[in-house]
Amino acid sequence: RKEVEQDPGPFNVPEGATVAFNCTYSNSASQSFFWYRQDCRKEPKLLMSVYSSGNEDGRFTAQLNRASQYISLLIRDSKLSDSATYLCVVGGRDDKIIFGKGTRLHILP
Amino acid sequence: NAGVTQTPKFRILKIGQSMTLQCTQDMNHNYMYWYRQDPGMGLKLIYYSVGAGITDKGEVPNGYNVSRSTTEDFPLRLELAAPSQTSVYFCASSYRNEGWKFFGPGTRLTVL
Numbered sequence: 001r002k003e004v005e006q007d008p009g010p011f012n013v014p015e016g017a018t019v020a021f022n023c024t025y026s027n028s029a030s031q032s033f034f035w036y037r038q039d040c041r042k043e044p045k046l047l048m049s050v051y052s053s054g055n056e057d058g059r060f061t062a063q064l065n066r067a068s069q070y071i072s073l074l075i076r077d078s079k080l081s082d083s084a085t086y087l088c089v090v091g092g093r094d095d096k097i098i099f100g101k102g103t104r105l106h107i108l109p
Numbered sequence: 110n111a112g113v114t115q116t117p118k119f120r121i122l123k124i125g126q127s128m129t130l131q132c133t134q135d136m137n138h139n140y141m142y143w144y145r146q147d148p149g150m151g152l153k154l155i156y157y158s159v160g161a162g163i164t165d166k167g168e169v170p171n172g173y174n175v176s177r178s179t180t181e182d183f184p185l186r187l188e189l190a191a192p193s194q195t196s197v198y199f200c201a202s203s204y205r206n207e208g209w210k211f212f213g214p215g216t217r218l219t220v221l
Contacts, residue, residue: 097210
């Protein structure tokens with residue numbers, strides 16, 4: 001199993017729909033989890049941290065499933081501006097931070 | 110705060126040339142990193158630093174060198190540029206290693 005694995009997509013979703021994607025990780029000792037957003041030809045920017053109890057920020061909900069070793073990102077009422085690549089980031093106790101290759105999301109008008 | 114700044118934004122090098130990619134942060138972060146991102150690929154860690162005077166190799170350090178003489182600056186040096194080093198280079202900084210990172214805008218490097 002790859003250290004951090006994401007479906008590369010693209011996910012083509014109509015505006016206003018709900019979309020979700022997962023990210024699996026191989027190191028059961030991983031301690032920190034994040035979702036970053038990267039626009040085309042731009043730097044990654046933190047979207048949200050992922051907490052054990054799950055967390056929500058507006059239209060975005062992140063969840064962690066330690067038993068199955070995956071994190072998820074749910075986007076509700078998707079906007080055209082949500083079109084981007086979403087990077088899953090996992091950190092372990094050994095200070096190793098691993099970036100996934102990203103999932104491309106296209107919101108269609 | 111300017112955050113993390115990188116220069117240059119773009120550069121074309123010939124094989125065998127050398128150059129330094131500059132990175133500066135004004136957030137007083139101890140941790141700084143250099144990543145490269147190839148098309149369709151994830152970020153690969155080149156080098157990182159946990160504080161001034163301390164640097165360490167990441168996943169893909171070959172062909173690169175770094176120094177960290179101050180908290181603010183973390184330059185990346187390419188001594189003998191090769192086509193395989195064509196990539197987008199991102200510098201990042203963070204307060205803690207396991208915490209989230211601020212990224213600079215990137216340097217697009219092409220080696221011909």
